[in-house]
Amino acid sequence: MEYEEVVTTRRSLHEYSDEEVTEETIEEIVRQATFAPSSFNLQPWEFLVVQDDDRLATLAEVANGQEHIEEASATVVVLGDLDPSRHAEPVFEDWLQKGYIPDEETKGYLVDTVDGMAEMPETERRVWTNRSTALAAQQFMTAAWNQGVATLPMEGFDDEALVKAFEIDDSEYEPVMLIAVGYPADGADELAAERKYRRPVDEVVHYETFEPAGETSLDGDATGDASAPADD
């Protein structure tokens, strides 16, 4: 599909068909998702794919009972690595081999720099890994849609219950979001529903100085294309 069609037609979907999304398809979606950039190419993302009915029920339970988690073919727990340095060694070895850096000394300096990042306070590491991992998560959702696979991103879950139920060491990894994955149900109502409001472009773009629009009304600032409504 053309890029613009993918991003402007993608919608968050709650109604799925019974057709299974195969592991091959999920892995192709992840492959494309991980072309996202990350600081120093550190790639602090992990994708826990839950397909088993009992485990999906557990996941729904820790996510406020959201039933589409169980109805989807799979729900993916997108995890962010809280340790920026975990993959520094192969990443910088790759830079060295491909000539991005001149020598072992430079590699050592970069490894040290990233070891320093790993010493950031926990809050900064949380912010960093959430931000980094979200870049790949967005590309996961659009890559899926390009394969005909619908997604539903979810932030509403009990972190502590989730890491406990799935035996995740939360001193090392943080659940960033859940993404339900499935083929759209035939005639899913949501595909026909009018798209939701998007804040107009001239409200979110600022030149040179930042003067936020503050509270706005639905049709206050909307002009032309800028007000094209979109999906949630």
Next chain:
Amino acid sequence: MEYEEVVTTRRSLHEYSDEEVTEETIEEIVRQATFAPSSFNLQPWEFLVVQDDDRLATLAEVANGQEHIEEASATVVVLGDLDPSRHAEPVFEDWLQKGYIPDEETKGYLVDTVDGMAEMPETERRVWTNRSTALAAQQFMTAAWNQGVATLPMEGFDDEALVKAFEIDDSEYEPVMLIAVGYPADGADELAAERKYRRPVDEVVHYETFEPAGETSLDGDATGDASAPADD
């Protein structure tokens, strides 16, 4: 361009031509970027576009002197709104008008729910806005590439100096990342350079249980397509 081509050919670029990226093009990129999803469709993102030479020099100064900030046609400060409730009123009014919710009472309940989110501790609001805004930032970078416009995301800057220099109220908004924007220079070396390593798909995908791969070597787990190298 086909979706897959956009996401697999996009590269972070440091070398730009002198051709200006027009405001019209930037606004079209932002329009497509903001089709990204957000919790309750709250859209906590703002894009501060810096094009003026003096202001670009200031921006470079607070970002460790990264010279591509000045060489690019523009550098965008992607800001995250720390107040989830700021746009709740028009967002839920839209839901009501389009039949996503049945009545004013439900709308009031949703507004109250989001007002509750706005009471989250500062750390949780930072994590939330960084994550939410990064979704749109990733789509900004791929939408740009689809228009022939290269980007360079940057996390390395002095937050406090940046908000001071640009008079941003950091109790309300947080600089999430910088994105340099420009047309690629003719024969930019980076476009010809071998793509950087990506962690293999079978290392980042986990089924049912999460067992991280730990430290890996460059060619340890790589198999077939999964190891296809990509860009930073």
